[in-house]
Amino acid sequence: MNESPWDVIIVGGGAAGLNAALVLARARRRVVVVDAGEPRNRFAPHMHGYLTRDGLSPLDLLELGRAEVLGYGAEIVEGRAVSASGEAGAFTVTLDGGRMLTGRRLIVATGLRDELPGIPGLAEQWGTGAVACPYCDGWEARDLRIGVIATSAMSIHQASLVRQWSAHVTFVGPPTTELDADTRAGLEARGTRILPNAVTAVLADAEGRLTGVALDDGSTIELDRLFVGPRPVARDELLRQLGAEQMTTPMGEWTASDPFGDTSVAGVWVAGNSANAGALVIVAAAAGATAATAINADLVADDTRRAVAELAADR
Template identity: 75%
Template sequence: MNQESWDVIVIGGGAAGLNAALVLARARRRVVVVDAGEPRNRFAPHMHGFLSRDGMSPLELLEIGRAEVRGYGGEVVSGRAVRAGGEAGAFTIELDDGRMLTGRRLVIATGLRDELPDIPGLARQWGRGAVACPYCDGWESRDQRIGVLATSAMSVHQAGLLRQWSADVTFVGPLTADLDPETRAGLEARGVRIDARAVSAVVEDADGTLTGLTLEDDSVLPLDRVFVGPRLEANDELLRQLGAARAETMQGEWVASDAFGATSVPGVWVAGNSAVSHALVVMAAASGASVATQINADLVGDDTRRALATQSSR
């Protein structure tokens, strides 16, 4: 591995990284995926909104994806990339076990992590009774007792969306006290209850099923599902090391990229949640495919320049 040079090194073995690698391998590029084995959605038993894959385990999707990439000659290696350097044509990646990779182009698809509110019991329910995305888990929560934790301004949007799936929605937490009158009136007109009491714990039964929230006065709000807007933190250390420019987004500061995933660093692209924080699995996979076509075109130009230089030197 240390002696090989790759056309493209893909950092991140989620849907975005694997789809990028698949397209590049099919284009007969020498591609390697570095996979730390920690996809963001590993806590969820299923994923949704992915045509022909609706309801599939996200881990099963990745297992199939790794096999497909390898089937076209791509490599998938287990490990964590800890350092990145170099420039277009000669990037270097160091793994946590000391292995070194060199490549002409980079795809960073390390995604993000969800930082949950510090509420006892919440992390244990994450991906099961406590979830984030209405489009991922709204159908499975239909007609149930739904609670929406008020964690940020985006929680208002979440509460409004979830009323589509259930008539029993409670928007809960101290931040609801700061709702402007128009927003409050709109939510209440649609039947969303608003409760400004603080949440002190997530309640579950003996089987580990979420049953409600304990509030600041020790009363329990009975619920079947809780939706949470976690703080999103980009796994962007490598991009910082490479000096990629950043931009302010709705989710805070994120790496800046164009519509095709190209960053400010020549030869470095981002895909999936590394490019767009709100990308669902199907969107992440699509962005990986899009990035791959851009990189292959870029490499074709590079190959042409090399061929002309070789020809002129004869």
């Protein structure tokens, strides 16, 4: 399909992508958002730490956001972007249905996916009985029996944090045997129980509510909430196709960008978890707004250059 170029193509319709679209549409830019409908937090019934929206369903937030974006004249296209090519001023994004979009600038806000440990029963609890972020779910777990499954060095930070919300914390998993003396002493001094056993299953009752975990020695631990550190995997296929530089972070290889989300590829920005693997929803939304203002300024400069060139050509 041949279409006139968009000012900005935004790939990813989560908080970051929609907030970028909102700012750009209000700046009277022609904006299209490509959304595959798979937000990272779709498994959670609520989100937190977002001023005026605390406790709202993540999916409800996106529904409200889409309505606002459409109200300013932007377009939202349901589909998956499978390839991206081109350069600043002439990017092409191809969707899985074959539609091709062309645009002057590109924002990638496709985020990441959480790769869970292969523990039976864990996936069924993800977003409810088993969660990752203490700031998102710590309050709801206050004073409950909390388990933290050790999966990596980042789990130490997780176990330390959740102790703020409950005195009943168990840190469990073979990686706990590698704790240095000071770290172990600090956790135990605050009352955290440390077990070296491997978790073999996550247990639930007949209604699907978390009840605890089974261990490799045949014992079980009764728990009310699990905190797990999944491996974050960047959805960065488009960015790699475009040749964006990568950097090493505590979360793994991620696309390098400046504080505004500008990447090494001219005309390409990232926002949300595509820029910051640890961004909460409100941070992702703010990153989208930040990238949008930088892109609009870039487009204004481009519009000015074009106007000057056209004026000179007419003389």
